[in-house]
Each structure stands twice: as structure tokens, then as C-alpha cells.
Amino acid sequence: xxxxxxxxxxxxxxxxxxxxxxxxxxxxxxxxxxxxxxxxxxxxxxxxxxxxxxxxxxxxxxxxxxxxxxxxxxxxxxxxxxxxxxxxxxxxxxxxxxxxxxxxxxxxxxxxxx
Amino acid sequence: xxxxxxxxxxxxxxxxxxxxxxxxxxxxxxxxxxxxxxxxxxxxxxxxxxxxxxxxxxxxxxxxxxxxxxxxxxxxxxxxxxxxxxxxxxxxxxxxxxxxxxxxxxxxxxxxxx
Numbered sequence: 001x002x003x004x005x006x007x008x009x010x011x012x013x014x015x016x017x018x019x020x021x022x023x024x025x026x027x028x029x030x031x032x033x034x035x036x037x038x039x040x041x042x043x044x045x046x047x048x049x050x051x052x053x054x055x056x057x058x059x060x061x062x063x064x065x066x067x068x069x070x071x072x073x074x075x076x077x078x079x080x081x082x083x084x085x086x087x088x089x090x091x092x093x094x095x096x097x098x099x100x101x102x103x104x105x106x107x108x109x110x111x112x113x114x
Numbered sequence: 115x116x117x118x119x120x121x122x123x124x125x126x127x128x129x130x131x132x133x134x135x136x137x138x139x140x141x142x143x144x145x146x147x148x149x150x151x152x153x154x155x156x157x158x159x160x161x162x163x164x165x166x167x168x169x170x171x172x173x174x175x176x177x178x179x180x181x182x183x184x185x186x187x188x189x190x191x192x193x194x195x196x197x198x199x200x201x202x203x204x205x206x207x208x209x210x211x212x213x214x215x216x217x218x219x220x221x222x223x224x225x226x227x228x
Contacts, residue, residue, distance in 0.1 A: 031214045042221060043204065048214035056215045090158065097214030100146060100165040105158040 002027065004093050004106035012112045018079040021109045023091030025072050029104075031055075031097025032074040034066060037088040037108070046089075049074050050097050078111075086113045116141035120205050120219035127195050128227050135190040135222050137205030144210035147188040149179055152221075153201045161203070164188065165210075175199070197228045 005024045013019050025032050033056075034046040045058040049068035066076045072093075078085055088110050092103035121136040139145065149161040162173025169181040179190045188205060205219040 033214045033216070035216075035218075043206075043218035045215055045217065048212075050214065056212065058215075092216075094213045097212060099210045099213065101213035102148070102160060102163055103208075103213060103216060104160070105150075107157040 004091055004104055006089075006091050006106040006109050008109060009107065010110050010112075012114065013081050014114050015081055015083060017081050018077065019081060019111060021076045021078075021089055021091075021111075023074045023076070023093075023106060025074070025091075025093030026104055029093035029095055030072050031094045031101075032068055032072060033092045033094075033097070033103060034074070034076050035090040035092065036060075037090055038086075043090070046076070048097060055097065081113045083113050086111060116145070116207055116209070116217045118205055118207055118217050118219040120203075120222050122222045123220065124223045124225070126225045126227065129197055130194050131226075133190070133192040133195045133199075133224070135203055135205075135224070137188045137190065137219060139186050139188065139205075139207045139217075141186075141207060141209070145207045146210055146213065147179075147181060148206040148208075148216070149173065149177070149188075149190050150204045150206060150218075151201045152204065158204070161190070195224070195226050197226045200224060200226045 031050045033048040048056040068074045088108040090108045091106045094101040117140045147164040150158045172178045206216045208216040
């Protein structure tokens with residue numbers, strides 16, 4: 001089975017722009033979660049989607065949003081980019097996001113905001 | 115809210131030395147526990163996990179961890195490290211009812227000197 005894939009792998013944007021990141025989960029997985037990884041804050045949970053619905057949300061401003069499609073692929077959008085949004089954005093998938101499941105992580109999209 | 119604390123930020127060992135990385139969590143309910151490893155330039159990989167049962171779990175590459183419920187701890191151990199174990203290690207927890215929302219520790223960078 002193919003693993004979690006994320007596109008693009010690298011991205012450079014300037015302040016004020018918006019960006020869309022994409023994640024394709026492992027085939028059959030319906031839960032997709034997004035995390036932000038920075039040297040200062042570590043790995044922080046952004047949100048989780050299941051069956052095209054946001055099921056959980058972390059403590060991030062409304063500039064961070066996402067969606068999930070019927071094939072479980074997910075996109076994450078950040079509007080009005082700030083320098084502090086520079087980070088590695090990780091996507092993880094699991095079967096149902098239920099109890100006693102394992103999340104599998106993608107390689108991440110590295111975003112640099114100038 | 116759940117939280118995870120990893121006490122060692124940076125550990126330096128010589129090859130063949132024994133390793134123990136501390137992880138303590140705070141959560142009021144039943145949790146699933148994980149250790150992930152991130153090798154330089156690679157994505158997060160699962161080392162081992164604990165859901166229930168035997169509190170001593172064995173993972174890949176000779177790693178093991180022990181869940182001590184009374185201490186809210188899930189320490190990672192390896193009897194003899196190798197240079198190839200140089201990486202960043204993350205402890206993570208999620209509620210037993212929702213695998214899609216994980217809380218991570220700040221990570222421990224392990225450097226193994228040849």
C-alpha cells in the first residue's frame with residue numbers, strides 16, 4: 001500500500017499570500033489529521049477530518065482551514081500568511097480515527113514565508 | 115486538556131551505551147501512547163505503541179517502552195544504541211476514543227557518537 005502523500009513538498013510564499021496544501025491518505029483510511037511542526041513550538045495539532053467533516057480542531061486562528069473530499073483526500077489552506085507560519089506541515093491518516101488506531105504520517109510540506 | 119512532557123531535550127551517547135528517554139503525560143482518561151522517530155530529512159515513523167495489555171511493549175530496531183500508569187509515564191529504552199539511532203524522538207498520546215488528535219512532546223534529539 002502506498003503511504004500518505006503530501007504535495008507540494010516545498011513551498012515559498014510571501015507575507016499576505018495564501019497557500020493550499022494537499023494530502024492523500026493511505027487507501028481505505030478515512031481520518032486525516034494535520035499538524036504544524038516548528039523548532040519553537042514542536043508538533044501541534046491543527047485539525048482532523050473524517051467523512052468530509054471537521055471532527056476536531058486545535059488552537060489555531062481562523063486563517064487556518066481545511067476540508068476533506070469524498071475520496072478522503074484533504075486540503076489545508078492558510079490565508080494571509082505571516083512569517084510565523086513558516087513550518088513543516090504534516091498530514092497523518094488512520095482508518096477511522098477511533099480508539100486503538102495508529103496514525104501514519106506523510107513526509108510533510110515545508111512552507112517558508114518571506 | 116492533555117499534555118506530554120519529555121524531560122531530555124538533547125541526549126548525547128557513545129555507541130553501545132544504553133538509552134532511556136523520559137516521557138510523562140497528563141490526561142484524565144484512558145490514553146493510547148506512542149513513540150515516533152524522525153531521522154534527519156525523513157518523515158515521522160512509528161517506533162512502538164501501547165494501547166492496552168502488557169505494559170512493556172517492544173518496537174522496531176530493538177526499542178522498547180514501559181507504561182507505568184501510576185506515574186503517567188511511558189519511557190523509551192534501548193540497551194545498546196548505534197550511530198544510526200541518531201534522530202529526534204517524539205512521545206505522543208491520544209485519547210482512547212480518538213486516534214485522530216494526538217498531543218506530542220517537544221521531542222528529544224539523540225546524537226550517537228561513533
